[in-house]
Amino acid sequence: MNPQELLNQLKERFGEENIQEARVENKRLFFKVPYEKAHEVALFLKENGFDMPITMGGTDFPKKNVIEIFYGIWSSVHDFVVMMKFDISREEPKFKTFIEIWPGVHNFERETWELLGVEVEGHPRLKLLLLPDDWSFEEEGYPLRKDFNPSRYKRPWGDEE
Amino acid sequence: MSHDMHRYLTDPFQEITELGDGLFRLNIGPQHPISGQGRFLVITDGEIVYDIEVDIGYSHRGIEKILEYKNYVQAVVPLERMVMLDTSNILMGFVRAVEDLYGVEPPPRAKYIRTIINELNRISSHLYALGLFAESAGWNPAIFIWTTADREPILDLLEMITGARWSHSFFIPGGVRADLPRGIKERILNTMDYLEKRFEVYEDAWIYNETFRLRTEGVGVLPRDKAIEWGAAGPSLRASGVAYDTRKNEPYSAYPELDFKIVTHTAGDSYARGWVRFEEMKVSVDIIRQAIENMPEGPVKKTLPPRPVKQEALARAETGRGEINFYIYTEGRDKPYRVKISPASFRNFFVIEQLPKIQEIKLADVPPMIYSFDPWFLDADR
C-alpha cells in the first residue's frame, strides 16, 4: 500500500467530507478528520498496520480559536507515515486518549497535556513530565500556547540590556 | 533489644509500609553515578525490581518554544543543545524539514559532506554510548576511557572540517557552511584505519567478554511487537529485529547512492542493543570510505527562496540514539509557527518504563538495561 491508496481507502470508508485537507507526499500522508471520527479512523489505521507512533502533539491557533492535535504514525508493514490531525475547541480543550490504540503515545499525550493545556480524558497518568514540580498553570499558563510570553522570564544571570 | 535500637531497625523500612509487600522506593538520580540529569524511581524489594518510573524534565529548556522566535538559521544553535555528542545528526532532521518546506535540494557535494560529518558524529556518539554501557555493567572505567580516547581523533577531524569539536553549527538549510579543507581526505582515511584496528581490540577485550555477556544477555528483553507498539527508536528497535533505519527507508543526503546494510539482531536484549551499536560503527566507517571515494565537485550551498512552498513538513533523520523527527508548521514567515520535535530518547524512556512489566529485572540489571538504550536526558527534555 502506498499513501495514495490509503487515502482512497480512507475516503471510501469514512466519506469524502470526513477526510479533509489531504495531502500525499513521498512516504507521507497528511489529512484531517473531525474529532468525532478520530478514534474510528485511528482504529482503522491500526488495523491496517499503522502500529508505531513516532510523534504526537498539538498546535495552538488563537485566531481560528482551535487547537489542532496531530498524531504521526509509522507503519512497520507499509513503511510510510500517516499524520492524522483533528481540531478541538480552544475554550474547552479536551479529547479522549488514544493509549488503547497506540500505547506508545503515553508520554506524548502527557506532554501535550502540560505544555498545551489540553485535557486528555482517560489518560492513566496525567502528571507533570517536563515542567518543574512547582509549576502553576493558573499563574504561569501553558508554555506552547501562543499567548504564553516567555520574555517575562528573566535570565538567571540577568538581562542583557 | 532496646527501644532505641528497635527504632533504627525499623526506620529504613518506613516507606515499605506505604507500598506494602516489603517493597521500597529507590531514588536513582538526579545525583547518582549513573543517572545523568534525570531520575529513575525504582520500586524494589532490594534485589528484584517491580517498577521503574523515569522522571525527565530536569533540563527542559523549551527548545520548541524558543524555535518559534528564531528564524531557520538562528534555530540551528539552540537545536544543537539537545545532544551535544551528536549535534549534526540532530540538526539533520531540522535541516531536512526546512528544505522540504522551501522545496530546496542541497547541491550534491554538500550532501556528501553532510554524510561524512553525520557518520563521524555517529561513530563518536556510539563510542561514548558503548563506553557508558560497559561501565554500567560494572566495568571499571577502563572501557569508557578507551572509547573516550578513541573519540579524540574523530573530534579532531570534526574540528578541522567545521571549526568546533562538539557544536559545529555546520549544516544550514540549503547546504553546509563551508567546503572541506585541503588534505582532509587522507586524514579521515587514516583515522578510519585506526578505528578499524581499535574495533578488533574491542571485540577481543570487551564485546565478546564472558562476564560482559553474562551481565547483559537476556537482560531487558524487548520483543519485536512490543518494540513497535511502544515506539522504540534506533538501535533498540533494530536489536528487536525490526529492520528500520531512516538512512535506508527514507534516504537523505548521499545515503541513496551509497552501499550499506541495516544492522539488525533478533534477541532484543541489552547485549543485542550494544552489539547493534558496535556493528553500526563498522558500517559507518564503510560509509565514510565510500563517500570520500565518490565525492563530487561543485558548490556546497544554495540560498533559500524568500517564501516556503509548503505549510507543513515532517522530516525524519537517524541520530546515534535513533530516529528524530521534526514536524514544522509555518504560516509563510521566516520563522516557524510550531516545531514539534520527537527525539529518540523521549520514546526510549517510555520503553524503559514498560520493560519491568513484562519480565523480571534485578536491581543490578537496571543500569545496563537503561544504558543499552543509550538514553539522553537532554535529548528527551528538549
Next chain:
Amino acid sequence: MLDWILEFVKTNFQPLFRIIIFPGLTFLFVFTIFAVWFQRKYLARLMMRMGPVHAGKVLGWLQLVADALKLIAKEIILPKYAYKKLFLFSAITLPVIPAAAIALIPFGPNFAIFNLPGYTAPLFLGIMSLYPIFIILMGWSSNNKFTLIGAFRTIYLDVAGEIPIFLAVLGVMLWAGTYDLQTIVEMQKNMWFVIPQFLGFIVFFISYFAMIEKAPMDIPEAETELVFGYRTEYTGALFLDTMMGDYVNVLAWSLLMITLYFGGYHGPQVFPDPILNGAFWILIKLIIILTITFTVIISYARLRIDQAIRLGWYYLIPLALANIVLTVILKSLGV
C-alpha cells in the same frame, strides 16, 4: 619516667619492633599507601592514560598524601537518622580486623607479630570472618537504602565466597598435616603448595575476589546502582578509614595466599639475614599478586549477586570438595 620507657623498649625491642615498625602498623600504613598509588598508576596505564603526575615530581607519588590530607580536612558528616555510635564504631574498627589477622602471618623464620605456635590458620580465618560483620554493621547503622542493600549483598557474597575459601584452606591444612602457618611455610621450602594443591588454589583465587570485594565481585559496593554500597554515607576521615580497612583486607588475603600456596618467605638468598631475606621475598610476591589482582579487576564486568552465588555453590564448593578428596587419597597413598 623516661628511663623506664627506655628500659622497656630495650628489653622488649623485638616485639615492639614487630608491632610498630615491621610487619606492624608502619608497614601496613606505608604499604596501603603504596598499594593505592600502585593501583592508580597501573590501572591508568591499562586505561591508556597517565594517572596522577602533578603532586610530587616523580610519578605523582605525593598525590596520595594530598588526597589523604584533603579527606582528613573534610567535615565528618553524621547522617541525622544514623545509629551514630555504631556508625562510628564499625568504621573505626574495620581496619583492625584484617590487621589483627596479619599479625599471624610469618614474615620470616619464626618472625610474625604474634608468634603463636599451633592453630594459626584456623585462627586467621576466624578473625577474617569478623570483617563482613563490621561491613554489615556499617551498612545497617547508616540507615540508608543504598547502604542497607549493600550490607545485605555482603551477606550473600559471604555465603558464596567464604565457604569455598575455607574449604580450600582446609585442603592445604590436610596436605601439610598441620594447622600452623609457620610449619606450612617451612614445608614449602622445596615445593610450593600451589603445585599439589592446584585445584584448591583455583578455588582460593576465585573466592579471593569475593572476599576482597573487588571488581568481578565488587557486588556490595556496586557503584552503578548502589553509589558506594555500605560506604555511601561515610565522609572525610571516616571514609579514609574504611578505605584503609579495604586495602588492609586485600593485603591480609594476599598474604594468606602467599603463605599457603607460594612458599611464604622462601626464595633465593639475596640478603644474608634470613628475616630480611624473607621480608624481601614476601614483598616481591605481594607486588606480583597485587599486579595480577589489579589486572583481573580491570578485565571483567561485575557479576550479579545471583551469578556470584551460583558460581560459589555450583562450581567452587564442589571443586573444593573434590580437592579435599583428592588430597586425602594422595596422602593415604603416601605421596
